[in-house]
Amino acid sequence: MLFAVVTWQVAAEGPLLSADVRLGRALFGTGPTVLTELLADLGSTTVAPLALLAAIAYVLLRDLRQWRAALIAALAMAAVPALVVPLKLWIARPGPLEPDIGWYPSGHMATATVAYFGAALLVTPYLRRRWAMPVAAVLTVTTGVGLVLRGYHWPLDVLGSLCLFGALLPWLSAMCRRRSSSRTRTG
Template sequence: MLLAAALLAALALITWQVVSHGALTAVDDRLGGGRPAPVPQFLSDLGGLPAAGTTAALCAAVAAWRARRQRWLPPAVAAAALAAAGAVVVPLKAWTARTGPDGLPLGDYPGYYPSGHAATAAVAYGCAALLLGAAARLAVRRLLAATAAVLNGAVGTGLVACGYHWPLDVVASWCLSGALLCAVAAALRRCS
């Protein structure tokens, strides 16, 4: 739980920097502001609910099918984490009302900070790795964790490269999602 606390502290620090237009936002100014292109667009789309949510749902179904007892609990924990990410991201977007790299508000959405796509991807792919790795050997768990990390890095890179989000939007989502994944891992250990 120390890792979860550290991630939440980092989220609080980043949020403070965004709201107060602190020194970290200068980094965003230097690194953000790309333009949509086919490959970054594809990578950013991996963070949407259709791709990430479907992956998590399929992995949850496989995990439930493989489990001998408490079949419903691991997928329910993963679904709760995904819902919790949205329950935190949407109010933070409304509270910060951060404009995007193009200087405009996010259309019908209240703001850019934190990135909903990055949070969805991190929780969905992270939960998929945790669910599939629950009964697997260490090498398989490491491979699943590495795959989730690479996918999330690709999503974050795509979001920034297309100019859809500032880098801090993505990093903040990763901090939030990492804390949620710590809770999911703890819950899965208890029910195994």
């Protein structure tokens, strides 16, 4: 629901859009450049998908029967450009520091959300402590912070991606935990 509201506000240039621009301009360039660049890079296609790939490899090496969960996580990552690119073309939002269009929703934020939470969902059953989801949340949120502070995206670009792909997480979680009845032990 929040994704629909944010997208409507960006597309229709509603009141949230002017607040977004003011907030973005106030935040751009703040923070140490090296750190904010590193945080923004956590959502790049050379970093985040590798985390998911490592989790997929780990899970398959532990239990090859988890191939469905691994496949679902990989398909969720493949869905990122399939959903984000058409939305970017449709919304055609100009960038914060460049006149180019196609900044909403943030592909880097979408990539980070799916990669880190997907990896956490895959590895959590194999961990003694439940630290993977909090780590995924920190990595995802700090990616968004880095993207905004570096001026790569407006705050609503980041929020829109988080809402869109965050809504997929419960579905992804359910699909990853689903067990075939043929493998379920009976009394």
